[in-house]
Amino acid sequence: MADIITKSGAVITDEELDRMADAAARGDYPGEPGRWIVRPQGRPALCDEELVTVTFKVPVSMARKMDAKAGRGKRSEYLRSLVERDIA
Incomplete structure (x- = not known):
């Protein structure tokens, strides 16, 4: 599989993906706990109305x-x- 280039331009290799997957399987997530912001996919809403x-x-x-x-x-x-x- 080819390397992945993120939106910011960072390159993630297959080996790094494997390491991240192994860590996630162990419940090991990097960084500090924070609040998740979930929004619908797509472009921003045009207004607050339906x-x-x-x-x-x-x-x-x-x-x-x-x-x-x-x-x-x-x-x-x-x-x-x-x-x-x-x-x-």
């Missing part, structure tokens, strides 16, 4: 124009901002 999905179809030409208007942002962010301005 979200619903709203979908509709548009012609390809309109989608391209929306993407151009959104620029570096996402189409969904662009559409949310339009709706927010309209209902404000």
